[in-house]
Amino acid sequence: MLRTHTCGQLRPEHIGQTVTLCGWVESTRDHGGAVFIDLRDRYGITQVVVGPESGQANVDAAGRLSNESCIRVRGVVAARLEGKKNDKLATGEVELRSEEVELLNDCDSPPFVPTQQELPGEDLRLRYRYLDLRRPAMQRSLILRSQIIKEMRDYFAENDFIDVETPILGRSTPEGARDYLVPSRVHPGKFYALPQSPQLYKQILMVAGFDRYVQVAKCFRDEDLRADRQPEFTQLDMEMSFVDADDVIGMIDGLVARTAKNILGVDVPTPLPRMTYDEAMRRFGHDAPDLRFGMEIVDLTEIAKKTEFRVFRGAADSGGFVRGINVKNAAGDFSRKRIDELTEYVKHDFGAKGLAWFRVEPEGTLWSPISKNLEDAHLAEIATAMEAEPNDLLLILADSWNVTCKGLNGLRKRLGAELKLYEPGALHCSWVVEFPMFERDEEEGRFVAMHHPFTAPRPQDLERLASDPEACRAQAYDLVINGSEAGGGTIRIHDQEIQRQVFDLLGIDEETAKDRFGFLLDALRFGAPPHGGIALGIDRWVMLFAGLENIREVIAFPKTQRAYDNMTEAPGSVDDKQLKELALRSVSVKS
RNA sequence: GGCGCUGUAGCUCAAUUGGUUAGAGUACCGGACUGUCGAUCCGGUGGUUGCGGGUUCGAGCCCCGUCAGCGUCGCCA
Known part of the structure; x- marks a missing residue:
């Protein structure tokens, strides 16, 4: 290890010890005969003093250190002089009297400094994301994200869920969002699709008897971006067998309460309140009402x-x-x-x-x-x-x-x-249930699945499937936090006959159904258990828990509104050779 | 795809009704200084006002187009 302690660690009890710290130069205050350095790492800031006792050459060198350069300092922990303590710093009672400063890597004059009060434009922050991520606010966001995911993983592990990875290279399915496509070299002219969610796989896992499945899953949807929407995002995906909607909701109630308690120290009473879709639309005009x-x-x-x-x-x-x-x-x-x-x-x-x-x-x-x-x-x-x-x-x-x-x-x-009608730190969680099975697509004049085509109707609405599809309600439930859809799930159809009926209503003919998800229909014939689950939007959870209003603030390397990565400059062009191997030809007129 | 906001020094911003040589803070460079912690003091570098066109005696400012970032509607099972 190049260091013995972190920059957030030293306290009066360390006085007299010789220690070595590594970090970034947040600022220097050069007094000619002595130089003060604020040394920063993700744990905190420690003041380093390079004084005359270490030699004028070292003092001069310290005065020339660039901000944001990476250094290593060996020295003795000392009490600060009386009246010179800094109560803004956790380490403010002590300072490090430098014996040796080693420049690990110099820093060019940066396009912006992570410490500046006013944030630079977002295009710059994204282009130099490594500098932006040095900002304590960004570090807090990503640490919070890590904590929330850990709580989720612990919770599901303790409840006998099994983490199973599902493929990223899948196949395109009709309905839903636009797919990201990946051309196949081995099958010229054919394409994989990146998953919009692991929906079908997790149902197959239920048929396979895994009973309780969980995964932190990357999902991809090629649609336009918003403040709370990225083309690539992360879901906490789970599925359970032999359950009804109440069971899944109850399981998530427990997760919400635990996460709010352990992360924010907030008591969220459970069961969370529920409201039907119809009531939500009537009272609030939206299926994810802000109940704050x-x-x-x-x-x-x-x-x-x-x-x-x-x-x-x-x-x-x-x-x-x-x-x-x-x-x-x-x-x-x-x-x-x-x-x-x-x-x-x-x-x-x-x-x-x-x-x-x-x-x-x-x-x-x-x-x-x-x-x-x-x-x-x-x-x-x-x-x-x-x-x-x-x-x-x-x-x-x-x-x-x-x-x-x-x-x-x-x-x-x-x-x-x-009008600031709610407390900024308030967290209001609730469920919206009993969604319609279908809604009418005005453009195409047909029914589309409100959730997805595998959603089970409520048992009491089964006969309406034929007589009055629009009145048919689904066993679907959305988790709503502060007016934002934080998760959604359904009980799935495990009966092939009902599944066929739903496909029929959606205008998916037998051939298409067989072609696109014949494997699911097959699986439903082999003793599929009743099952259901939910997917939680992790990015949104973190955003809401952090009280932020933008999803990019909780993603390390997000895309711009035009789905562009300012840092890596993705998407980029490729060699003709690569295209040829994939049996592709670009017809784009723009270079 | 539509609508809106923004774009001026490395960064954050200012610039009266369209009017002389586009300013400030900060960063950066040089100098002074042993107790600072947003250090201070002195001096300095730094501008195709995103880009292209137009209107005008004159454009950072008005008009058209375009690029980029953001927000939003459509879209997002």
Whole structure:
């Protein structure tokens, strides 16, 4: 070992010992006759003093050390002079009196210093990620990530789960996200696909009798990126045999409670609250509602039907809905201009036709540019329904079910953040259950699986599979943390007949089904046990546990929004020879 | 694919209504200094205002295009 201690380790008890530290020069303070060096590693910072007793040549050399260069220092641990202790440092009671400084590797003048107050642009941080990762905040994120994964692994190991690795090179399946493809050299013209999740493999493992499977699995989806979405991400994937939805949910409840306790020191009461999908959409307009604050959606459609106001009445009579939220005690904070911004937002982002709003006057009446279109009695009904109090701001959409959901959810999330309606450190975990089996694909005019094509319907909904597929509910459950989907799973179909029926509804004909996942259908014929599981988004868990709002902050080497790696410059071009071997020809016009 | 925000010194930012020679902090280089810890003091280097075009007597600022980063809608079983 090149060192005897770390830079976060030395305390008064070490005084008098000769030790050797290695680390990076965070800063130097050169006084001519003595130089102070803040030496940093991932454990902390220790002050090194190079004084005259070590010779003027050494003092001069220390003064010339570049920031962020990597050095090794041998010296004696000494108490700091009286009144010179630094209580900002864990090691601040002592300092290292240097006897020898060895430059392990110099550092060029860096494009940015990890210690600077204002963060440099993200493109630079990603390009010089090794410098960015020297920042304590990034180190904390990745250490937290490591701790969370360890808790998960320990938990599942203690519950008799077996860690099984599944292939990265698989085959492309219909439905779902766009696949990343890998060309096959041995099979010219054919492609592997990187897994969107280990879904099929883990089901096969259940058929094989592994009973409880777990894996920290890399997953790949070639879709556009977001603040909380990377093309390459990590799931805690698990599957259990002979269980129902409650069993899987209960197992994860235990994990959530344990992780919150051990990592954050927070007691999360279990069982976690549950809400059906229908209720979530009704009350919050989203299948992953943020339950850290209220501002629930109120349905005003029945009142709207009684009015003569064209906007309300028209929506209500044509199968649409009139729904709104009450922004408590906020009317005074919202100028006409700010409300116009919200209107633009719902129009532009969600295709809403407009945004109706009311201010609640001191005497409790509703005021709005549109109130002249409404009778006082109806205004009073709206006020009552929305529990309006003076200075409340009521925001109302009259539109299709879908647009009112998306628009009001968008407004709710945006206003919740802007008005700081929740504690920054709060962690709210819950389940959304009983998802629909199918949703209609507007473009293609057919059913698509809401979760995936192997999701089992609820037993009591089995007959609806044929009669009313849209009303059929699945044995599916999503874990929601602070309005973010932190995991999702289902009980799978273990009966080949039901599986065939579902494929049929999804428009997957027998031939396609056989071609794409014949192996699963085969396996279901060989004594497949009832089984189900869940996949947790590890990146999102870490992000939420760290209170961060960007997934790139918890990934060591993330991609930019254009799915580019600024550091390695991937994806890159390849030699013609490589293409030829793969029987590929590039038709891209850009180089 | 659409919309929006951003792009000025190595880095973080400023620059009045379109107006003279584009500034500050920090980093870097040189010098001074033995108790600093955001060290201090003195001096200095550093600019194709992302790139290309246009409007104008005059563009960092306005317009068009383009590139990059971010956010968002679509997309993400």
